Amino acid sequence: MKHRTARFLEERINLGPVRDWIRRKAVPEHKYSVWYYFGGLALFLIVVQIITGILLAFYYSPTPSKANESVRFIMEKVRYGWLIRSIHFWGANFLIAVVLVHMFSTYFMKAYRKPREVMWVLGSLILGLLLGFAFTGYLLPWTTLSYFATKIGVNTPRVLPLIGNYLSRIMMGGSDVGAATLQRMFTLHTVVLPLLALTLIILHVLLSQVFGSSVPLSQSNYDKQMRFFPDYLLRDAAVWTVGLAILLTFATVFPASLSAKVNPLQPAPAGTKPMWYFLFMYQSLRMYSRTAAIGSIALGALVWMAVPFLDRKSAKGKKSTFFTLFGLALLIYLVSMTVFADISMKIH
Amino acid sequence: MASTRRQFLNRILGGGITAIMAYIIYPVLKFLDPPSISSGERSKAFVATTEEMSLNSAKFFRLLDRAAVLVRLPNGNYKSLSAKCTDLGCTVSFRPAGDYFHCNCHGSEFSINGRVLRGPAARPLEEYDVSVVGDKIYVSAPVKSV
Numbered sequence: 157m158k159h160r161t162a163r164f165l166e167e168r169i170n171l172g173p174v175r176d177w178i179r180r181k182a183v184p185e186h187k188y189s190v191w192y193y194f195g196g197l198a199l200f201l202i203v204v205q206i207i208t209g210i211l212l213a214f215y216y217s218p219t220p221s222k223a224n225e226s227v228r229f230i231m232e233k234v235r236y237g238w239l240i241r242s243i244h245f246w247g248a249n250f251l252i253a254v255v256l257v258h259m260f261s262t263y264f265m266k267a268y269r270k271p272r273e274v275m276w277v278l279g280s281l282i283l284g285l286l287l288g289f290a291f292t293g294y295l296l297p298w299t300t301l302s303y304f305a306t307k308i309g310v311n312t313p314r315v316l317p318l319i320g321n322y323l324s325r326i327m328m329g330g331s332d333v334g335a336a337t338l339q340r341m342f343t344l345h346t347v348v349l350p351l352l353a354l355t356l357i358i359l360h361v362l363l364s365q366v367f368g369s370s371v372p373l374s375q376s377n378y379d380k381q382m383r384f385f386p387d388y389l390l391r392d393a394a395v396w397t398v399g400l401a402i403l404l405t406f407a408t409v410f411p412a413s414l415s416a417k418v419n420p421l422q423p424a425p426a427g428t429k430p431m432w433y434f435l436f437m438y439q440s441l442r443m444y445s446r447t448a449a450i451g452s453i454a455l456g457a458l459v460w461m462a463v464p465f466l467d468r469k470s471a472k473g474k475k476s477t478f479f480t481l482f483g484l485a486l487l488i489y490l491v492s493m494t495v496f497a498d499i500s501m502k503i504h
Numbered sequence: 505m506a507s508t509r510r511q512f513l514n515r516i517l518g519g520g521i522t523a524i525m526a527y528i529i530y531p532v533l534k535f536l537d538p539p540s541i542s543s544g545e546r547s548k549a550f551v552a553t554t555e556e557m558s559l560n561s562a563k564f565f566r567l568l569d570r571a572a573v574l575v576r577l578p579n580g581n582y583k584s585l586s587a588k589c590t591d592l593g594c595t596v597s598f599r600p601a602g603d604y605f606h607c608n609c610h611g612s613e614f615s616i617n618g619r620v621l622r623g624p625a626a627r628p629l630e631e632y633d634v635s636v637v638g639d640k641i642y643v644s645a646p647v648k649s650v
Contacts (some may be wrong), residue, residue, distance in 0.1 A: 267527070300563060304594050304595075304609060307592060307594055308592045308593075308609055308610075311591075311592040311593045322537060325537055326536040326537055329538050330538050330540075331540075332570055332593065333593070353623060419594065420566070420570070420571045421564045421566060421571050421587075422595065423587075423594075423595050423597030423606075423607075423608060424594035424595055424596075424597075424607065424608040424609050425594060426608045427608075428594065428608055428609050441610075446624070
């Protein structure tokens with residue numbers, strides 16, 4: 157049967173170049189090779205999110221009167237509904253964590269250097285879109301906490317000159333968070349962001365196939381390589397299996413909960429705070445003036461994306477201590493602000 | 505240096521494509537911006553009876569689909585305010601012991617009159633009109649947006 161299918165395809169499409177490419181494809185082997193697995197793991201988690209997201213969309217209803225009830229229905233009545241939602245919830249958290257590890261490992265290995273500049277920019281944009289997924293998805297269960305967290309999120313850009321009010325209005329679909337906001341967040345979460353993200357992910361993966369894995373400058377003397385098929389792919393599959401096992405463990409041992417439906421008359425609950433990946437922004441907004449905090453974060457993100465074009469030394473194959481320190485400083489800032497926000501919330 | 509015919513045509517083509525893109529994007533951006541409805545009408549709601557409102561008490565209610573609050577001041581007068589914090593829009597809570605409103609999101613505080621006591625909020629709470637007819641207390645506000 158297999159032979160027949162292969163023959164059928166062979167007679168119609170010339171698969172020779174594809175076979176040659178697979179045979180030739182190799183992955184560099186050195187002491188930092190382990191970091192390569194995070195890219196594949198991120199891709200695997202994206203597939204998990206797409207599948208669980210589609211399943212949830214079969215039952216979810218994006219209206220204020222039904223949103224919370226439909227999620228409750230999924231969790232309490234639909235067979236394995238609690239598990240699918242839990243996997244989607246934890247999958248989002250894991251995905252962002254894995255993408256952050258992938259991004260920082262790429263950064264410190266200077267894998268963004270020529271000719272992979274565009275891959276770096278695409279990767280940064282993908283991270284931005286994933287944070288967009290997290291933000292838009294947070295409101296969908298229509299709980300009091302998600303309602304107020306979204307209020308904070310959509311009102312924050314108001315301080316930006318010229319476009320601030322417009323941005324805030326188009327996210328809310330009105331002058332306050334309500335039915336229009338829920339509809340917009342759902343549309344963004346299930347249509348707009350997936351289309352954008354898939355396009356960028358396909359381009360990112362295609363470029364990674366064109367350029368292959370980057371070898372860190374310190375390891376350029378090692379020319380050991382591993383065949384992609386089947387050696388590296390099998391290892392990748394093993395990492396995905398471990399990832400899935402950890403994800404399932406979290407989803408079953410700590411299932412995603414669902415708090416009470418939005419009551420806008422109720423005061424914002426004490427401890428209203430964003431998810432862990434937005435805590436650094438939250439803490440920055442608390443510590444500095446709104447305009448300064450948002451302006452610095454936006455500028456920081458632009459500089460971060462432009463690093464491959466700014467780091468001329470790496471492009472020439474030289475060590476660039478400044479950019480290593482810059483990355484380290486950013487990492488320390490993100491971690492310390494996140495921890496600080498969490499601790500200060502607990503104290504208050 | 506004078507541009508060649510090819511460069512000139514490329515510029516015309518680039519400019520044309522940019523203009524077409526702007527022609528498409530502009531209405532899309534305008535479409536996404538929800539229309540503001542200002543009819544000059546007022547929305548009026550019955551909130552409470554005078555018996556329900558003791559001195560220094562507050563009652564939260566919905567007006568124009570937004571959270572609002574009716575307070576009875578220590579001098580016996582009534583006041584109605586938007587319960588939406590002017591910082592980032594969270595609903596404030598009433599602290600009767602201290603005669604003030606507190607926002608749990610970023611810690612802004614407002615006096616019972618709606619004045620800012622503590623930031624980051626910079627503007628006072630929006631005030632609505634209160635009318636007492638018999639023993640019934642009504643609050644009204646202009647319908648100004650979606």
